[in-house]
Structures are given as C-alpha cells and as structure tokens.
Amino acid sequence: MSDQPIKRRKFIAKSVQAASLLALSSSAYAIGGCTADTRKLGIALLGLGSYATNQLAPALEHTQHCRLAGIVTGTPSKIGAWQKNYAIPDKNVYNYDNFDSIKNNRDIDIVYVVTPNALHMPFVVRAAEAGKHVICEKPMEISSDRCKTMITACEKAGKKLQIGYRLQYDPYHQQLMRLGQKQEFGKVKLVNTGFSFYGVNNDNWRFTDAKLSGGGPLMDIGIYSLQGVRYSLGEEPISITAQRYKTIMDKLPDMEETICWQMEFPSGAVANCTSSYVARENYIRVSSEKGVFGLEPAFSYDGLEGYINQGVMPPQTHIQQAAQMDAFALNIKENTPVIASGEEGLRDMVIIEAIYEAARSGKKIIL
Ligand code: NAD
DSSP, X not given: XXXXXXXXHHHHHHHHHHHHHHHHHXXXXXXXXXXXXXXXXXXXXXXXXXXXXXXXXXXXXXXXXXXXXXXXXXXXXXXXXXXXXXXXXXXXXXXXXXXXXXXXXXXXXXXXXXXXXXXXXHHHHXXXXXXXXXEEOSSOOSSHHHHHHHHHXXXXXXXXXXXXXXXXXXXXXXHHHHHHHTTBTBOEEEEEEEEEEEOXXXXXXXXHOHHHHSSSHIIIIIHHHHHHHHHHHTOOOSEEEEEEEOSSTTXXXXXXSEEEEEEEXXXXXXXXXXXXXXXXXXXXXXXXXXXXXXXXXXXXXXXOOEEETTEEOOOXXXXXXXXXXXXXXXXXXXXXXXXXBHHHXXXXXXXXXXXXXXHHHOSOEEO
C-alpha cells in the first residue's frame, strides 16, 4: 500500500506522455498521412439531448478521423430533423429496444453514450456487447461499482472505452498538466478552483432526480475542478474533507446545492475546491514555489483564457469535442492507450464518493 501514491503518480505522468505522443501522431496525419487507414470511423450518438445536439453533432462536422454515422433515440419525433441535418440513412437509426442489432451494422464503429448519468452503465455494457467501441459522457456513472462493471464489459468485449473528458484534449489544460507535472515553476503547493453556475430553478433531471444524476453540482461540473487539480499536480489525493450547503430548501432533492472540498496530496500540496448551482465561478489557479499559473474561464467549451505569472498564455482556436473524438478514433486505428480512459473515470468516481462521505460524516476521509 505504501507505494500507491508513487504508482498513481506514474500513471498520470504517463497520461501526459501519451498526450504528447498523441499531438505528434495527430500532426503527422495533418501533414500528409503516415497511416494507410484514412477511413473516418462511424460514430452513433445515443441520447439526443442538449449536449449531443448542440456540441457533439456540430463538432463531428470538424473531425478528421470520425464522422456522425448513426443515432440511437427513445424519441421518434427527433429522428426526421437529425436525418435531414446530417444525412443519416434509415438503416443507421435505432431506438432503445432494437439498439442491440447495431452489432450487424458495419457503418458504426463507436457508440457515444450521452444520456443522464445513471443510464451510462446499461448502455455502455450493451454497446460493448454489440462489439462497438464506446465513448461515455462524464461523470462516468453514479457509483464506482457501476464504473467497474463498464470497464469489465469493454475489456471482455475487447473494445476501447473513452470518457468524455473534453478538457484533457484542450491545449490550455495540456499546458496546466505540463507546467504542474514537470514542475516548471517548482513544486505545486496550492490549487484553488471552482466551477459553478446559477441554475437551480431549471427542471432538468440533473436538478430534480438524484437517482439519475447521482448528486448535484459535484457530479455535474465540480468533476472538472477535481480533474484539473489531479492533472495539474500529477498526484492523487490521500485525504479529503468536505462541507455541503443549501439555501433553497425545496429544490435539488437529495443532492447538494453547494459543496466545498479540500484535498491533501502526497507531496504536501493542498487543493481547495468549490462547486455550486447558486454561484458563478469558472477558474483554476495553481500556486508553485516560483510562480503561479491558471485559467479563467477554465472549463467552458471555448473562450478559455490562461496566464503564467504576469503573462498571458497564447490564445488557442480549438474545438474540444472534435479533438477528443479524433483522439479516440486514432486510439482505435493505431491501437494506442486512451488518455481519458475508463480507469480515469473510475478514479474520479472513487474520489467523488469520498467527498460525499466526508461532507455527510464531517470527518476527514483517508484514501
Ligand atoms: P439532456 O437532458 O439534455 O439529454 C439527455 C438525453 O437522454 C435526452 O435526449 C433524453 O431524451 C435522453 N434520455 C433517455 N432516457 C432518459 C431518461 N430516463 N430520463 C431523461 N432523459 C433520458 O442532458 P445533457 O445535458 O445532454 O447531458 C447528457 C450527458 O452528457 C450527461 O451525462 C451529462 O453529464 C453529459 N454532459 C457532458 C458535457 C461535457 O461538457 N462533457 C456537457 C453537458 C452534458
């Protein structure tokens, strides 16, 4: 057990290495193609809600290595517009009942699960059993046990699994990983981060149904702060304290409205994090022995801004979801490890469970 933090640190360091390798291999494609496989892998989006409609489908118009080839939906009225907008043939349209027959469809290489959180596990398992590679949105599921089931199903089927951590493929966030993990400004001592929005009155499942969401803002958006801390440090937390608060008592049944949590790391670094549905914050700030760097806004789809000490990080034009899906398609074509893997999603879920336990019990949880 005593070498656990070292092993974990190595794992994250490997993910930075993998990110650099990915950048090299992507640019090799861009300058003329070092691989014989120029086919665009077919993606079927499963769950045609807000994120699939407004972010993923448009991003798939900008991908080099994959394309929108099919849809899986429980709402027949949506089908016509999707077929028209994206030229999807009838044979690539599925519902939740006939979805398993997707295994016979050679147009579809990847199923991308974009449903409410507690439906990720059943659909990921079915997709893997149908012989498809799978992308699953964050949070991976609502418990670590369910995440393990998903990992096992994909392993058993010999299929790759990516979690929709778009920011792991964003150049600003890759800068955080590089500056923090390579200790460009010495050892990181303190990370402050918060991701919140004011949205408690919305009636979407994420605010009304804890059985589907698994929790409040921590599961939904605080997970980005958790990720940001982990990859800025390249370490895993060894202890957690947390507090949760509520000001609008009749809203957000069985879930937190605001949560604050603190994490201690093997190096002695500490992190102070918040996530809330009644606040407005979107930042990460990493303080090191010889400098400070960070992002604000940090976690949005675009418009991120970064700083290193008094200077600004060079601006980046980048479609996060296109980069994430292209990276996964390349992982499949080249049989390389997935950066935002199922194991990465599971690690976050174990920590989230500890954060909730710390908030519930008022005790420090040792990991
Ligand atoms: P949404 O409510 O807009 O869409 C959910 C979809 O699932 C809808 O099409 C709905 O019809 C379908 N669905 C199937 N069964 C359902 C059920 N029993 N109850 C409710 N809906 C059901 O949600 P969304 O914002 O698109 O989020 C979907 C997933 O994507 C979530 O896991 C969320 O965390 C994730 N997400 C990720 C990002 C990101 O930046 N990576 C952003 C937004 C959402």
